[in-house]
Amino acid sequence: MFKIVTKKVLSEVNKLMEVEAPLVARKAEPGQFIILRVHENGERIPLTIADSDKEKGTITIIYQEVGKTTKELGTLEAGDHLCDFVGPLGKAMELPSASGRVVAVGGGVGIAPVYPKVKALHNAGMEVISIIGAQTADLLILEDEMRAVSKELHVCTDDGTKGHHGFVTDVLKNILEEKGKEIDEIVAVGPLPMMQAVSNLTKSYDVKTLVSLNPIMVDGTGMCGCCRVTVGGETKFSCVDGPVFDAHQVDFEELTRRSHTYLEEEKIALENFEQERISGGGN
């Protein structure tokens, strides 16, 4: 059992949890993820490591409540326990050389996995330009944290309730136009359509772009192949070969399609869960 040490509500749907997992914390590096199960009948879901504290032996996860499992996770409070918590899985992100200029793009709950990477770059003495975006101001997370580790921070909202009214790609395009040649690398994490849009944009400027993928997984150790993704024409397992890949090589259409495999079942699970909650649970 893994104890939830702290819980923070970042927005209506985004929550942060610090979980006691000393073995995982000892090894965790930016870019890696964990897999957890909420309860005995639960599914295994991968979540990116948003932060880790070796001394306290804790891992921070930030998640958006979208389906049954994340909503159920959201009902737990500090002091509660998770049934399973395993990691760190996947490869750590390679840091660009110290001379490089980096633009980091985070969309929605994707700001959470971007944050530890920017923090690592910042700690390595690099200057990072960050762009974060969300549908609306209330859903924007980690703004202060991102500002603290970024040289410049640009904020966008789809509905214009904060910062630039529009997409992160609008801001990114301006930056690329202004100082395209100075930028060595772009790191983008967010919803698939955002990562695909960023990738398409940066391809035309020929700037190396890394994305962190979050496909459906089961074991997370390369055993099942559920998370396979075509990268540069080859099948890769996101859990062991990634989750960070060169965006320009990723087949986003296939990835998007595969992420829809269980839409129907996800809907059923969620409806059942909501119904149980309304009727006060079956216990």
Added chain:
Amino acid sequence: MPLDKEQVRQLRRMKEKHPMPEQDPKERIKNFDEVPFGYDAETAVKEATRCLQCKKAECVEGCPVEVDIPAFIKLIAEKKFDEGIKKLKEKNNLPAVCGRVCPQEAQCEAFCIRGKRAEPVAIGRLERFLADYELEKGVETPPRPKSTGKRVAIVGSGPAGLTAAGDLARMGHEVVLFEAFHATGGVLRYGIPEFRLPKEKVLQREVDYIASLGVEIRTNVVVGKTITVDELFEEGFQAVFIGSGAGLPQFQGIPGENLNGVYSANEFLTRTNLMKAYLFPDWDTPIKLGKKVAVVGAGNVAMDSARTALRLGAEEVHIVYRRSDKEMPARAEEIEHAKEEGVIFNLLTNPVKIFGDDDGWVKGMECIKMELGEPDESGRARPIPIEGSEYVFDVETVVIAIGNSPNPLIPQTTSGLELGWKNTIKTDEEGATSRKGIFAGGDIVTGAATVILAMGAGKKAARAMDRYLQTL
């Protein structure tokens, strides 16, 4: 009542094994309950009486874990079941598992003298009988030996790891067993279906028995990620056994393998067995199946996948295999059960392409007919495509069950390990690797093989580790 002389004489002449009652195929494809029910005591005693009690018992040579087969069978014939199970467990830590999943026809029973003119003694069924008898009655834990104070880490809780762990604990060593998943058993848990190996009733209780021998089990630890083998030594373990299995699914590399509706057998079975997708939505993990399912391959994993697909509600399930029925690597009983249940066998057939609809879901598979040529390096006839014989068949789900390679996580993260073909770990006959104190066995050494061979390797390695630990 003991059997009289005439009864014994008749039984000794009986040509066939006593049949084991099982669920009707029409019924059983609607549930995940175990297929065979096992012998009752009376049948077991009768079947045991068929054994000729050879002085030089060749069956034992066919057993990778060296069970004294005539001895335990004799005890069954004498109705001394408690002594029988003790005898069996002297060598085999997982008899309820072996009695169900061993390919006995290729091992102990293949050597049975009775098999030369008639059917061999049903050694597997008798083993299962004793194991189930004990599970029913309550498993006895042997007294713990005095601790040697030596600490051993076992990586992977599959058949190799469980066996090594159990044996080393019985030798008095302090054993910690690490498992990457949230539940123990390895392939016994995620791979072999409930209807062949019940998880709570059988597997969990065998694992509990191993734990009761003094083995500490730590789940949710991915050795190679959470902690490396080198770090295990730093933490004070004096020897490490690697039994991490063949957990890397192979694909054919044909177009369309990443379409929605194509599963590796590992994923298909893990979702169903470990994650209990057949109980969705009571359990959270889903699985999605079309009406028509094709399973590529003809090993045990392929049979398990095909029979699982039927139970998940598929209307038509096909095995697609590039060689003929003679070369099918599955256990005879699995092939028989699959046929009884209505699985359709498309032999001498190889997929060349999988087609998808506009939304990217599988809708068909192009196959080519094959013929057999000269034997290849595996000793089996080489399948050769017949030009122009391509055809398309409609199918909505494809399960690829053409084999597994060793999982590279540990080979890649452990310094100084000599590796062989496809990231297998090289060992000597007794499981010693190129690095002092590190031993390995099971599929990580041999590539995908059987449960019992993995157990045999675990047993040999445990002995070698014990000797090694005594030198420290």
